[in-house]
Amino acid sequence: MRRDDLRPAVFGTATRDRVLIRLALSENGLHVRELARQIESSANAVHRVVIALERAGIVVSRPVGTTRIVLLNRRWYGAVELRALLDRLAGAYPEVVERAKRSRERPRRIGKPL
Amino acid sequence: MILSADASLVDVAFAACTVLAQAGETAVLCGGSAAAYYVPDLYQSLDVDFVVEVGAAPHIVDRALAALGYAWVAEGHYRHATLPYTLAFPIGPLAIGREYVTAWRTDRRGDLLLHVYTPTDVVRDRFLHYWAWGDRGALEVALAVARARRADVDLEAFRAWTERELTADGSYQVARVTRFFDLLRTG
Numbered sequence: 001m002r003r004d005d006l007r008p009a010v011f012g013t014a015t016r017d018r019v020l021i022r023l024a025l026s027e028n029g030l031h032v033r034e035l036a037r038q039i040e041s042s043a044n045a046v047h048r049v050v051i052a053l054e055r056a057g058i059v060v061s062r063p064v065g066t067t068r069i070v071l072l073n074r075r076w077y078g079a080v081e082l083r084a085l086l087d088r089l090a091g092a093y094p095e096v097v098e099r100a101k102r103s104r105e106r107p108r109r110i111g112k113p114l
Numbered sequence: 115m116i117l118s119a120d121a122s123l124v125d126v127a128f129a130a131c132t133v134l135a136q137a138g139e140t141a142v143l144c145g146g147s148a149a150a151y152y153v154p155d156l157y158q159s160l161d162v163d164f165v166v167e168v169g170a171a172p173h174i175v176d177r178a179l180a181a182l183g184y185a186w187v188a189e190g191h192y193r194h195a196t197l198p199y200t201l202a203f204p205i206g207p208l209a210i211g212r213e214y215v216t217a218w219r220t221d222r223r224g225d226l227l228l229h230v231y232t233p234t235d236v237v238r239d240r241f242l243h244y245w246a247w248g249d250r251g252a253l254e255v256a257l258a259v260a261r262a263r264r265a266d267v268d269l270e271a272f273r274a275w276t277e278r279e280l281t282a283d284g285s286y287q288v289a290r291v292t293r294f295f296d297l298l299r300t301g
Binding site: 055056062074075078079080 | 247
């Protein structure tokens, strides 16, 4: 993450903004390490953000194998409005959107050319 | 107030709600533990989930629950030295999907009281787990409560609520609502 980033931290911190924007771009959620890699932050920092957001009910996580997948909580009472705001804010984070586009979440047949 | 060694989830819920009320806080039993209150034979839970209606000062909650032998273990969670039930306080407000819950039922047992989701709200809440995440267990619980408390569950209000949720978020599957009503009719 750039230290001279002058974009406003709408949700309190730049990491929190990026975590939420990246999750809004994800259909199936992401595990913390992948989330951290995608927003160029540390896994520890993202983990702390995720715990706070989960406690607030804004995100949920579910175990998959030995890791946990984090996703926006569509049951949260403000989920629809939050998603609309994040879609709007994503325009200010082209690097996050670009990385998300390059990250494939759907299954890919083994051996299929890239 | 002393909780006996064989206290049930319902005993703990009444005691916790009462000591919090005495401390000036309104805590409403919700989530899976509210379902366990209505169908104790069909659904067990070891978490006693309360949402405190208006944000309470943590030290007030700590002190009230300490009177029952419950101590803070993590943000929003309290444990008893011997009882298996954990008291959990998710951050409010009380809401099911997009809608705030502003009314609940209050049951009394002697001097004790319990604020709890109505059976209709328990059905909405459990069904929403299934609707949002495909959780079949939650669907079974919603159906169990709807069957066990047939006279208390307002299915028309439930259906109207699903339509409002669908209007706001079209990605929810109508088929899951249909499935709920089909299973309720045939089960």
